[in-house]
Amino acid sequence: MVKAASVYDLVQPLVTLGQEKRLNQWLAKYIKIPARSSVLDVGCGTGLLTAAIAASHPDVTVIGIDASTTMIAVADRKRRSQNCTYQTALAEKLPFPAATFAAVSSALFFHHVHFELKKRCLQEIYRVLKPGGRIIIADMDVPYTKLGWALSLGAWLLFRQPEIKENIDGKLNGLITECGFEDVEKPARFSGYISVWSAVKGE
Numbered sequence: 001m002v003k004a005a006s007v008y009d010l011v012q013p014l015v016t017l018g019q020e021k022r023l024n025q026w027l028a029k030y031i032k033i034p035a036r037s038s039v040l041d042v043g044c045g046t047g048l049l050t051a052a053i054a055a056s057h058p059d060v061t062v063i064g065i066d067a068s069t070t071m072i073a074v075a076d077r078k079r080r081s082q083n084c085t086y087q088t089a090l091a092e093k094l095p096f097p098a099a100t101f102a103a104v105s106s107a108l109f110f111h112h113v114h115f116e117l118k119k120r121c122l123q124e125i126y127r128v129l130k131p132g133g134r135i136i137i138a139d140m141d142v143p144y145t146k147l148g149w150a151l152s153l154g155a156w157l158l159f160r161q162p163e164i165k166e167n168i169d170g171k172l173n174g175l176i177t178e179c180g181f182e183d184v185e186k187p188a189r190f191s192g193y194i195s196v197w198s199a200v201k202g203e
């Protein structure tokens with residue numbers, strides 16, 4: 001993972017077909033966060049989305065968590081700021097009390113974890129969100145272009161990870177609803193294979 005963390009920022013624009021900046025800036029603008037509240041970015045990697053949210057919302061506190069200490073070390077070195085910090089933690093066991101965050105974001109994390117873990121992570125996100133809080137998730141979904149299909153099936157054939165296949169089969173959508181979220185929508189798509197989900201925790 002040390003190597004992955006050090007080259008991650010170079011690889012990410014390639015796997016998103018040049019859309020990495022556009023995607024993160026779109027998410028950072030779309031997420032609605034009340035002033036002086038806190039946001040959690042789950043599976044933050046090197047902090048690309050975490051830092052984009054912090055830059056667009058200087059009046060909120062953003063925390064990025066990731067299971068990998070080397071990813072967190074890179075995020076901390078490159079993208080820590082006054083309102084943006086990082087810590088090592090598991091998405092399925094978030095070290096925060098219930099109803100802590102006004103919003104939770106996550107980009108390209110869920111295709112890394114298997115179905116039961118996807119569910120546990122969504123349940124944990126639900127727990128730490130305040131009532132009325134919003135989630136915004138960008139991840140692999142049923143592809144919608146030929147290139148998107150080629151990339152997704154290529155990744156699936158290369159890595160043979162059921163976690164990826166679950167996303168290509170569109171299983172994330174139902175899980176979000178099953179975990180209690182309401183008003184589940186897909187407001188945007190990127191790169192032929194990435195969907196954005198938006199949903200809220202009821203009051």
Ligand SMILES: C[S@@+](CC[C@H](N)C(=O)[O-])C[C@H]1O[C@@H](n2cnc3c(N)ncnc32)[C@H](O)[C@@H]1O
Nearest residue numbers: 043044045066067068071090091107108109112
């Ligand atoms: C493809 S990267 C996405 C990073 C970042 N969100 C972005 O968009 O650039 C996926 C990240 O999920 C992290 N991850 C995998 N399993 C995890 C878990 N159970 N809890 C927290 N992070 C995890 C990996 O360490 C990796 O940094």
